[in-house]
Amino acid sequence: MNKLPIDARSCKHLKIVLGDAYENARLKFKNPQGLLRPGLQATAPQPKKRKAESSDSDGDGDAPSGLKKAASKKKTSKKSDPEDDDEDAAEKFTAKNRAKRDEIKLKQPALLLAQKYEPGSLDPTGWWISEKLDGVRAFWDHERREFVSRLGNPFTAPDWFKDAMPKDLSLDGELFGGRGKFSETISVVKTINSPHWKKVDYQVFDSPTLADLPFETRIEKLKALYPNTDSTTDSASSSSTSTKASHVKIVHHEKCKNADHILTALKQVESKGGEGLMLREPKSLYIGKRSTTLLKVKSFYDAEAIVVGTQTVTGSLKCKMASGKEFKIGTGLSDKERQDPPKIGAIVTYRFQELTNDGIPRFPSFVCVRH
8 A cells, every 4th residue: 555645656657757866856846745644644764684694794894895895886876867867768759659650660551642722733634533432542462462551550351351352452442432422431441340331442543553653554454354444433332333343433533634634523422522632643553652643622711802912033922802801812813814914803703612711712723703
């Protein structure tokens, strides 16, 4: 039973988190006299008696030479510094975290990750448009014969689901249960022996095994592997075939005509409850990291603002919102509009992705002058 007052106790866990120096100072402040709980009396520790030395003594009352050296060494040894102990504990904790991070990196697959699409930052004509699925990213590891997450953790897919997967080709895709059903999908794929896997499709959009081939060639090979499974993702299993691979679908892609095509496609997807769009650069290779060859597109909003200034060098516009907040529009302007920008006082329509915490439009893009 601990005899110290409650607020003057500690443990190794507190010392690791707070540090020995802090804990020692706190305990001394809470219990400066080293008193025990009321009703208990402190007793000074009694020194242990040393056994009489006979065989090694030289008769003059001094300790044997061996004991002298040990005592001298004990006297000269320094007491450990609490701050050093604290640093050691912190270093061990950091090293443990570093080892855990390295362990995760070793098992996680090298997947292609998307950057954000910024209107006006590039000409999307010729890029490939597909729906951004509201599912669970899953990598088919053909060597391990299992689906794994971005961090390399396995999903518990049943054997019949995995039997349809290739034995010599890795795939990148999403386990998808339908639009707006992310919570239900993740519940299924993370539950061992879930009976609801029949409600889930594997929507394939690439193959890391074919990384050195252009995107178009990779997609054609995937379509050849799973014919008649080009998916429009209206719902899970909506366009399935009668084969054992009916739950495997190749994500549908269409070529982008222009920037307005993206907005039209985005509105169509959102009207059906979809999350957004993905853009793939034509003839791009598969890169196992975040890359500008893959862009994600989410909803943009239109608004109006008054021009209060222009920047001569870049041609960007300084605008004021109805709320009084000021911001700059630097994208979406043609060369002609930069050379002859809208006049101060003009009302312009702009498009943006979302508002920041300060109420400023994020990624504003010029659309037109309101006439």
